[in-house]
Amino acid sequence: MPHFKSRDITLFYEDVGEGTPLLLLHGLTSNHAMFYREMDFFKKKYRVLALDSRGHGRSDKPESYTLDDHIKDAVALINHLELETLYVLGVSMGSYIAQGVAIALPDRVKKLVLVATKPSGEQSSMAELFDRHEDAFRGLSLVGKLDKSSEFMFYNQEKVDEWLRKTAEKSDGLTGREQVAASAALKDFDFRSELGKIRAETLVISGTHDGLNPPDKGRETALHIPDATYMEFKRSGHAPNVEQDRLFLGITDNFLD
Incomplete structure (x- = not known):
């Protein structure tokens, strides 16, 4: 299994297929296994690289670590593999990392797909969700809050449950301490003043029913990136790549092609 060193941290990544490199960046508390469908689909045309971010x-x-650490780790992988150019696709937390990578490497990232994204945040999206719907979460434990949060996050819960089950079968989850550290890494970031540096052809995808990173956050991200295309999936929440998977794969494949 491929590992590499980024400063003092050892990181794991999957490397399958051949062709133009396509880097996949996962969401908060997840890992490369969440992309089992995307890896199987895109490996037929691309060299698919799926990184486990530090802490995951x-x-x-x-x-403890920061979003900047995540970005530097992804850049370190790109340099480790000596990739002159590549495409990058990030979902949720992975989309924040992807923005940072595209800002840091404007001449190397040629295409960029940002899914369920936002351009800034004072705290993690989950903490923002708890604050936004304070009455609904009042009195619940952290586990109870996380269970209830899906009501605000997803449109097709059945598909999401199946995806989470399959992802869990292929990987281990995080402990409570590890989840807290992962969430804390996403506090206080703001790319809005730097998104204009991105030169990659960019596609931003949001889900209409996403209560975690609502569509207005996706639109805001797209507006700050030169010539970015914005799309909204009407029967999706926070996981358009799962809730409308065939639509997502078709549109993304066409965009990358």
Whole structure:
């Protein structure tokens, strides 16, 4: 299994297929296994690289880290593999990392897909969701809040449940301490003043029913990136790649092609 060092951290990644490199960046508390469908689909045309961000999956799990660490780790992987150019696709937290990578490497990232994204945040999207619907979450434990949050996050819960089950079968989850560290890494970021540096052809996809990163956040992201295309999936929440998977794969494949 491929590993590499980014400063003092050992990180894991999957490497399948041949062709133009396509880097996949996963969401908060998840890992490369969430992309089982995308890896199987895109490996027929691309060299698909799926990174486990620090604190996640099979990568090292330090006690604390930042979004900037995630971005530097992704850049380190690109340099480790000596990729001159590549495409990048990020979902939720992965889309924040992807923005940072495209800003840092404007001449190397040629195409960029940002899914369920936002351009800034004072705290994690989950913490913002708890605050936004304070009455609904009042009195619940953290586990109870996380269980209830799906009501605000997804449109097709049946598809999401199946996806989560299959992802869990292929990987281990995080402990409570590891989840807290992962969430804390997403506090206080703001790319809005730098998104104009991105030169990649960019597609931003939001789900109409996403209560975690609502569509207005996706539209805001697209407006700050030169010539970006914005799409909204009408029967999706926070996981357009899962809730409308065939539409997502078709549109993304056409965009990358």
